Amino acid sequence: MPRRLSHNSSLLSRTSRRRFLQGSAAVLAGVGLSNCRRTVGNVDTAASETTAAAPSSGAAGDGVLHIYTWADYTDDELAAQFTEATGIDVKIDVYDSNETMLAKMQAGGGANYSLIYPSDYMVTEMIGLGMLTELDKSRLVGLDKILEKWQSPVYDPDSSHSVAFSWGTTGLLYNSEVLTTPPEDWNYLWENRDVLSRKLTMLDDVRETMGAVLSSLGYSYNATEPAQLEEAYKKLLDLKPALASFKSFGWQDELLSGDLLMSMVYSVEGIPVSLENPKFKYVIPASGSSVWTDTMVIPTSAPNVDAAYEWMNFNLQPKVSQETVERLFFATPNGEAMSMLSKELLDNKNLFPPEDLLAKCEGIAPVGDANALYDEYWTKVTSA
Amino acid sequence: MEGGLRPEGRAINLSTIYQGFKSSLRPLGLLGPAGLWLFLLMVLPTILIGELSFVPGLKPGQPILGYGLLNYLRILEPTYLQVLKRSATFATGTTLLCLLLGFPVAYWLALMAPKRWRNLLLVLFILPLWTSSLLRTYAWITLLRPSGVINLVLSTLGLPTQSLMNTPWAVYIGMTYSFLPYMVLILYASLERLDLSLLEAAADLGANPRVAFWRVTVPQTFPGIAAGGLLVFVTSLGDFVVPTLLGGPSSMTISRLIYNQFLGVARNWGFGSALSMVLILMVSAAISLLLKYGDRNPEMYS
Numbered sequence: 193m194p195r196r197l198s199h200n201s202s203l204l205s206r207t208s209r210r211r212f213l214q215g216s217a218a219v220l221a222g223v224g225l226s227n228c229r230r231t232v233g234n235v236d237t238a239a240s241e242t243t244a245a246a247p248s249s250g251a252a253g254d255g256v257l258h259i260y261t262w263a264d265y266t267d268d269e270l271a272a273q274f275t276e277a278t279g280i281d282v283k284i285d286v287y288d289s290n291e292t293m294l295a296k297m298q299a300g301g302g303a304n305y306s307l308i309y310p311s312d313y314m315v316t317e318m319i320g321l322g323m324l325t326e327l328d329k330s331r332l333v334g335l336d337k338i339l340e341k342w343q344s345p346v347y348d349p350d351s352s353h354s355v356a357f358s359w360g361t362t363g364l365l366y367n368s369e370v371l372t373t374p375p376e377d378w379n380y381l382w383e384n385r386d387v388l389s390r391k392l393t394m395l396d397d398v399r400e401t402m403g404a405v406l407s408s409l410g411y412s413y414n415a416t417e418p419a420q421l422e423e424a425y426k427k428l429l430d431l432k433p434a435l436a437s438f439k440s441f442g443w444q445d446e447l448l449s450g451d452l453l454m455s456m457v458y459s460v461e462g463i464p465v466s467l468e469n470p471k472f473k474y475v476i477p478a479s480g481s482s483v484w485t486d487t488m489v490i491p492t493s494a495p496n497v498d499a500a501y502e503w504m505n506f507n508l509q510p511k512v513s514q515e516t517v518e519r520l521f522f523a524t525p526n527g528e529a530m531s532m533l534s535k536e537l538l539d540n541k542n543l544f545p546p547e548d549l550l551a552k553c554e555g556i557a558p559v560g561d562a563n564a565l566y567d568e569y570w571t572k573v574t575s576a
Numbered sequence: 577m578e579g580g581l582r583p584e585g586r587a588i589n590l591s592t593i594y595q596g597f598k599s600s601l602r603p604l605g606l607l608g609p610a611g612l613w614l615f616l617l618m619v620l621p622t623i624l625i626g627e628l629s630f631v632p633g634l635k636p637g638q639p640i641l642g643y644g645l646l647n648y649l650r651i652l653e654p655t656y657l658q659v660l661k662r663s664a665t666f667a668t669g670t671t672l673l674c675l676l677l678g679f680p681v682a683y684w685l686a687l688m689a690p691k692r693w694r695n696l697l698l699v700l701f702i703l704p705l706w707t708s709s710l711l712r713t714y715a716w717i718t719l720l721r722p723s724g725v726i727n728l729v730l731s732t733l734g735l736p737t738q739s740l741m742n743t744p745w746a747v748y749i750g751m752t753y754s755f756l757p758y759m760v761l762i763l764y765a766s767l768e769r770l771d772l773s774l775l776e777a778a779a780d781l782g783a784n785p786r787v788a789f790w791r792v793t794v795p796q797t798f799p800g801i802a803a804g805g806l807l808v809f810v811t812s813l814g815d816f817v818v819p820t821l822l823g824g825p826s827s828m829t830i831s832r833l834i835y836n837q838f839l840g841v842a843r844n845w846g847f848g849s850a851l852s853m854v855l856i857l858m859v860s861a862a863i864s865l866l867l868k869y870g871d872r873n874p875e876m877y878s
Contacts, residue, residue: 229703275807291840291843292839294636295636295838298636321637398840399841432826435824435825437742437825438825438826442821446721451724451741453721477726563842563843566634567836567837567841568655570656570841571828572826574828575826576826
């Protein structure tokens with residue numbers, strides 16, 4: 193799930209463009225490299241495990257820690273604090289989608305990363321591909337402060353490969369001065385097609401946008417039934433007159449200037465806008481949206497594993513977690529950090545939604561072969 | 577071959593072959609570095625993509641199990657043909673618009689503008705190319721969106737506002753803007769060496785300016801028109817940025833589709849490779865048309 197990259201829209205898309213270029217380069221390189229082995233994109237785990245083992249014999253926590261993450265999950269301040277506490281330099285690269293990250297890692301372009309931040313479903317997928325190191329829990333301090341829910345999450349049942357870092361939801365951010373009846377559920381979009389006429393954006397993300405439509409039909413966000421997907425596709429086509437575009441980034445300027453009335457957004461991007469300008473409100477649709485968790489993991493190809501553990505421990509500290517939440521506005525799975533948050537943030541129903549609403553939200557789960565079907569309907573929707 | 581029948585002739589032949597080999601060493605050596613790069617960075621990747629395109633539904637991490645044409649057959653489904661058609665329409669429209677706008681400008685630059693200003697004017701025209709195409713596309717968002725600069729001007733003048741953002745028109749505008757300098761540059765080179773005495777001769781023989789233009793100027797500059805058109809067509813066919821940012825919800829083009837196959841949810845590298853091969857073939861077809869009918873002295877442009 194892409195996160196807020198920056199407040200400046202042109203800069204942020206520049207970043208994603210650059211990511212894209214690097215990604216494509218990685219893909220090409222991967223095609224070339226992996227072809228020699230007759231297996232496409234299979235990370236050379238044997239070779240990397242030896243490199244992973246080598247640095248751990250040296251002094252704990254020296255060298256440079258390379259992190260591959262969503263932009264703004266780790267700001268300069270966090271990196272500086274970490275360097276001050278441990279003496280390890282941090283180099284951060286960012287990606288804008290789980291799939292981009294996976295492609296780069298599979299193509300072997302991520303061999304110098306010791307730590308990455310995949311989302312829930314991607315953790316499952318990467319464990320399945322044998323790309324993640326099983327964590328040595330004796331080296332992690334403060335795991336017990338993680339709330340029970342994330343001690344045994346669906347995506348990684350005994351948390352053997354991942355440490356939950358943040359979570360959030362997907363919802364609708366809208367201009368409450370123009371849309372005076374507050375939207376409550378996804379069906380609002382279809383009922384108000386005329387008002388929204390080309391002033392609505394939805395996420396440029398198949399699983400999220402199709403998931404929202406599936407949810408409005410009363411189906412699961414992770415439906416795999418072809419008939420249900422077909423129905424969702426038809427319903428999404430119905431909404432097209434209301435749609436300005438499918439956009440994950442760059443909707444901010446247009447929403448603020450009134451060119452858009454509503455955008456489907458990730459909470460981590462929507463909530464800061466609603467806090468800065470009360471005219472804009474964030475709402476989680478009543479029939480449920482997606483709830484995501486981003487995690488910290490160590491890839492099997494990781495060099496400098498010690499530094500990666502240091503980084504995990506550093507972020508597990510409640511104080512650090514609390515401060516990061518207050519800067520970047522994501523919900524934390526760290527119970528002790530939550531208790532340290534200001535009442536204002538804790539009471540924010542968007543940041544920490546009530547349990548009954550959360551129960552209706554689903555995490556995006558791998559759908560296996562249905563992915564091809566999702567992609568096909570997406571192509572149909574965007575080329576109709 | 578006749579010479580080869582006589583013994584003395586064979587000897588001469590061998591020595592000429594040796595001589596020929598010796599004299600071809602130098603050009604070969606000079607071509608070597610460029611050829612090596614071309615092979616490593618273009619030929620080899622294309623062959624690899626070509627191979628992957630014959631593996632049906634190949635996903636990263638999967639071994640190659642067998643080859644087949646399924647990826648290519650899938651492109652023939654209406655959904656994907658529609659995408660190809662849209663890309664081709666965008667590219668053709670952009671090429672025509674660039675020609676329509678670029679020819680008068682190039683004509684003026686090459687034949688009518690004061691000579692000492694020419695180079696400066698040309699540089700000014702190419703200047704936008706120095707900034708990132710992404711930034712220029714973002715600038716068009718600022719201009720085209722409902723509360724943007726264009727509508728502000730229109731409403732101040734009391735004219736009806738336009739809703740161009742997120743429509744195919746926005747794509748045409750953005751791409752034409754992006755690629756117009758290429759067209760002007762090539763047409764300029766072609767028009768600059770137009771033999772003006774031919775126009776005078778045409779006038780002497782009673783042709784009015786319009787007839788002279790269509791029967792002398794246009795045929796004389798046709799190679800330039802073809803080369804410029806091709807360059808614009810090829811680049812706009814594969815453009816990713818403009819349709820993505822300006823095109824709205826119905827702007828799936830072949831380059832976006834390829835991106836989705838590699839980095840999207842389907843991760844179908846086989847199908848993505850097949851689409852890439854089709855794009856490469858479309859571009860090659862355009863280039864071979866140029867080689868056949870276009871400028872026979874392309875070195876004149878450099």
